[in-house]
Each structure stands twice: as C-alpha cells, then as structure tokens.
Amino acid sequence: MSLNQVGADGHTSTEHTANSIFDDATSGPFSLKDLARLDEALTMASRETGLRFTLFIGQLGADTRATAEDLHARSRGDTTEAVLVAVSPGQRVLEVVTGTHAARRLPDRACALAVLSMTNSLSSGDLVGAIVNGLRQLSDQAGRPSPARH
C-alpha cells in the first residue's frame, strides 16, 4: 500500500527512526486497510476523470472555505484541473473546491450532491466510507475526459 501523503505536520511525533509501515499507519487516524481504500479511491478517481483529486484531512481554521481555497491554490500540479476534498472532522466541516477546468465538469450542484451523501455517512462516523463514496460520486459525475482535450 502506498499512499502519496503530503504531510502537514509540524510536530515531532513523526520523527521516528524505525521507518516501519505499521508505525506510520498506526500513528495516524487510519488503519492500513483504510489507507488502502483511500489510496485506491483517490487514484482511481483521478485516473478515470483526468482531474486531480486530492484529499486533505485536518483542521481548516476559522474560515474553512478560505483555508480550503488557499490549499487548493497551493496544491501542486495544474490547479485548474485540481479538485480538493477537505475534511475537518474536528470542526465537522467538509469542503470541496474545484479548479476552473474541473468546475466545468463538476458543477457546484454535483459537488453539493456528493457533499450531501458524504455528510450523511460522516454523521454516522464512517469517515473512510464517506470519503471513498464521495470520491466515487464525484468521479462518476465528472465522467471521462473528452477526447478533444487529448
């Protein structure tokens, strides 16, 4: 299992020297199985649509929308094709941010629908399931990239 993780940690707790995958997995909020599911969901959503889905889990600050948009602006790669799913479980807030190209294929209504189903699962405590299903729904809505662009 390999999940590309851009860590935002400023803490020393990850300064481990053991380099064990189990250390990494158990120190975070997800088990190895959960990480594998998230990994597959992110990668498949991105491959199927040609968009770039990234997933942020953490605090979003006081202005969650502004923080999420800021994160989106700073994500690497082509930000116009980027879709950021930002979850703040502590604040119980979920933000989906789409770039300019991505927004054409994922209109706000489609995002709102995915967010609605995600918050439904989240309210029952199924964090990973919500994210996986939400990503699937977003990628289904976006569809495959048009051949004209390739």
Add this chain to the structure above:
Amino acid sequence: MSVAETLIIYAGIPLALILVVTLLTVARSSGRPPRYKPGTPWEYEDVWYEPHPEPGAHGGSGHAGELITGHGDSAHQGGTLHGGGEHVQPGALASALAIGETPHGEHGSTALSSGGSSAPGSRSTGGATAIGAGGTGTLPRRTAAGGARGTW
C-alpha cells in the same frame, strides 16, 4: 443440584462468556486506531493525500510510495524507502505550512518569512527551504472556481 453446581451453572458460565466477549473486544480495538465519532476532537496531524501519478507520467512508478512530511524527512509508507527531501516540491510544502503549522527549526521559518533568503536545499531540511523559493511569501492567485460545503 448442589449449591456449587448451581453457582457454576448460573454464575460461572455467564461470567466466563462475558469475559470472553470482553477480551475479544479489547483485543480487536487495541490493534487499530479508534473509530471516528462525530463530535469528538480530531487530534491527529493534518494530512494531505494525493493520487498516484499516472503511469509513465512521472518517470516511473518507483515514487508511488512516497510520503512527504512537513520537515522534509522521508518516511516509509509501503515498501519503498526514499532518501532525503529530494521529492519534496514547493507547492506541497507551502500548502502544508499554509494551514498554520510551523516548520521544524528556525531554518524553515526564516525561509518561509523571508521568501527564499536561506541557502538552497542541501540538507534534509531542504523541503523547508523550498517554501521560500517556491512560495515567495506572496499569496497565491485564487484558483478555486466552485465547489460545495457541508457540515454534519
């Protein structure tokens, strides 16, 4: 039926069953992180997951298991071990630091505030240096065009 038999049947067996179920519950939950419950504080570090690069688009699949941490320290996540902060890119780290986290050491923080005045990334804190080089201290252009918000 004697008193001892009665006690064993009506007290001993239920107690043994309760013990077995308790042991199973404890053993199952101790091996994995606790399940998220809405309303409880989230005390984990902020993480940002991104998809694997397209096959062939990023110079091979060898970088797929990459885990980039905020201090440019290469961690291990799935079989491949990478050295140093060589794969750390400015955008990722800048975004990691944009959410209010402080980088490790004063080296990183000076790079962030002064916008690239520190030395080029030749040490393991090269990731922090890249923030100054890439972020340049200015706010990025707004890229968001839409989306949705939800609470639960």
